[in-house]
Amino acid sequence: MKKLYISLIFLFLYAPIFTLIVLSFNASKTRAKWGGFTLKWYFSLFENEAILQALWNTLLLAALSALIATVIGLVACIAMQSMKKKTRALILGIANIPMLNAEIVTGISFMLLFISLGVTFGFGTILLAHITFNIPYVILSIQPRMKQLNTSTYEAALDLGANSLQAFFRIVFPDILPGILSGFLMAFTMSLDDFIITHFTKGPGVDTLSTKIYTEVRKGIKPEMYSLSTLIFAAVFILMLLVNHTPRKKEKS
Amino acid sequence: MEEEKEEMKKSLVLLLCGALTAGMLSGCGSDPAAGNNSGDNAKNDKVYVYNWGEYIEPETLKMFEEETGITVVYDEFETNEIMYPKVEAGASAYDVVCPSDYMIEKMIQNDLLQEIDWDKIPNAKKNIGAQYFEQSEGFDPGNKYSVPYCWGTVGILYNKTMVDEPVTSWSILWDEKYADNILMQRSVRDILMIPLKLNGYSANTLNEEELEVAKQALIDQAPLVQAYVIDEVRDKMIGGEAALGVIYSGEAIYTQRENPDLEYVIPEEGSNVWIDSWVIPKNAPSKENAEKFIDFMCRPDIALMNFEYITYSTPNEAARELIEDEEIRNSEIAFPDLSQHPNMEVFNYLGEEGDELYNQIYKEIFSN
Numbered sequence: 001m002k003k004l005y006i007s008l009i010f011l012f013l014y015a016p017i018f019t020l021i022v023l024s025f026n027a028s029k030t031r032a033k034w035g036g037f038t039l040k041w042y043f044s045l046f047e048n049e050a051i052l053q054a055l056w057n058t059l060l061l062a063a064l065s066a067l068i069a070t071v072i073g074l075v076a077c078i079a080m081q082s083m084k085k086k087t088r089a090l091i092l093g094i095a096n097i098p099m100l101n102a103e104i105v106t107g108i109s110f111m112l113l114f115i116s117l118g119v120t121f122g123f124g125t126i127l128l129a130h131i132t133f134n135i136p137y138v139i140l141s142i143q144p145r146m147k148q149l150n151t152s153t154y155e156a157a158l159d160l161g162a163n164s165l166q167a168f169f170r171i172v173f174p175d176i177l178p179g180i181l182s183g184f185l186m187a188f189t190m191s192l193d194d195f196i197i198t199h200f201t202k203g204p205g206v207d208t209l210s211t212k213i214y215t216e217v218r219k220g221i222k223p224e225m226y227s228l229s230t231l232i233f234a235a236v237f238i239l240m241l242l243v244n245h246t247p248r249k250k251e252k253s
Numbered sequence: 254m255e256e257e258k259e260e261m262k263k264s265l266v267l268l269l270c271g272a273l274t275a276g277m278l279s280g281c282g283s284d285p286a287a288g289n290n291s292g293d294n295a296k297n298d299k300v301y302v303y304n305w306g307e308y309i310e311p312e313t314l315k316m317f318e319e320e321t322g323i324t325v326v327y328d329e330f331e332t333n334e335i336m337y338p339k340v341e342a343g344a345s346a347y348d349v350v351c352p353s354d355y356m357i358e359k360m361i362q363n364d365l366l367q368e369i370d371w372d373k374i375p376n377a378k379k380n381i382g383a384q385y386f387e388q389s390e391g392f393d394p395g396n397k398y399s400v401p402y403c404w405g406t407v408g409i410l411y412n413k414t415m416v417d418e419p420v421t422s423w424s425i426l427w428d429e430k431y432a433d434n435i436l437m438q439r440s441v442r443d444i445l446m447i448p449l450k451l452n453g454y455s456a457n458t459l460n461e462e463e464l465e466v467a468k469q470a471l472i473d474q475a476p477l478v479q480a481y482v483i484d485e486v487r488d489k490m491i492g493g494e495a496a497l498g499v500i501y502s503g504e505a506i507y508t509q510r511e512n513p514d515l516e517y518v519i520p521e522e523g524s525n526v527w528i529d530s531w532v533i534p535k536n537a538p539s540k541e542n543a544e545k546f547i548d549f550m551c552r553p554d555i556a557l558m559n560f561e562y563i564t565y566s567t568p569n570e571a572a573r574e575l576i577e578d579e580e581i582r583n584s585e586i587a588f589p590d591l592s593q594h595p596n597m598e599v600f601n602y603l604g605e606e607g608d609e610l611y612n613q614i615y616k617e618i619f620s621n
Contacts, residue, residue, distance in 0.1 A: 032492025215306025215329035
């Protein structure tokens, strides 16, 4: 019974992805017909500059915005650490509001803000927007780690002659590193699959994968997108395998 | 202690500022195309184009760049409704946009477009058929603002193996024989157009009694309909999942190629003819480049390349002459003679109240 339940869950989770993978090898352009096995969509994918550019933009955006948001979020957490409980709760609350806000509201607000400031829309505006909506997620994952932190180790390091930066990077940083990493990954993923905010803050000629795919809706999504999605899925899958297996090896040795 | 804390704070602030500037710099540096898009400091070597997704042969953009030295900054939209607020808000200034008929009318009414200087676009009047300019009068009186780019009709696609009588009228969509085998479009104007035309009314009517009749007809039809869909009509019809589907003529040729049992007709009561046209917004950074771009797109060889890529009908008669495949050149689907179909209508912009009335009726149909 348990096994049936679990396999049902996996079926629901993976059936759509599996369909997509199968279609990426379909020689016929329509999903209604199986035209034989082919790799041609994979070849034409790597010849399609627009899709590759969108992929590059997406990855660059995700990496940059996650990195910057992590730095800002980390600094914010350090600052909150030395605040009084009440102010900390207040600041934390304010930081959390954007997360609860509907994405479309955030997106339109950004557009209006950028217009009123006279900023040119382009890669820069998307980046700013992504950094902003990423920060709360980073804070949310670093903050609990910070709370568990024993402040006396930091003070001990200072007493033993380390300056504050040394003490931070040698003592505090390793302790909260898991929180920082998960915050970074969370921000990376949030930025990767955002559509609505990107849509409202993007300028002409700059596309991410999500906006690119959406524009294809009228004429039908190109099979190249299936093969790209398959590749991304494979990459994530392999990454997950690596992440899950490395620590175990370490423990054994 | 206190001093050191202070120092830590300072260095952190510095770190923060460093990160921010780095972010801004990399943001601007990595995308030169986004710079200088506002009106006053526009450079003359760029043209900003805003078009439907997958609505141009990418090769033609490269050819344009090579021939004129003007860089094309190309952007795409999904629907007219998504394009409009972006152009209206002026978030980004575009030189050339390609909306559909009723949206062009709305943009004209809201003073968002500039008049076109036809002398600067000699290829347009030379190559584009007169009947398309005539149809354009419906939304752009006097042909002042728009240059037709793609066009088509709305009709019935049917599977010859599943429908054995000749399809000539919209009324077949109400035939109980085909219960659960009918696909309808999920879009306000397209779906209401059908019962309006069937009853001999205008597809742009604001007469509430006529709309009431149309609404009731669609409610009566609902039990027979398999699904209300947007672009799944294509795949479902190719797969033989339905007998009859309402579809755009541009998709019909593609579906026929995939499944030869399919046939497309424009019902005798008339239908919608739609036109997507190039327009130049008021806040275009460079009208000169916009006109060069439009003129280039009207060249027969370029229009032919685009027709072959998009497969939607081209209004460019000179390009049509160049089509090698005789079957397509003379195809009744791709190039119907509009004089044979007297009741064809373009959609007009209905005004805000009209839009609201239509949306209200649309909601009532689906809440039943």
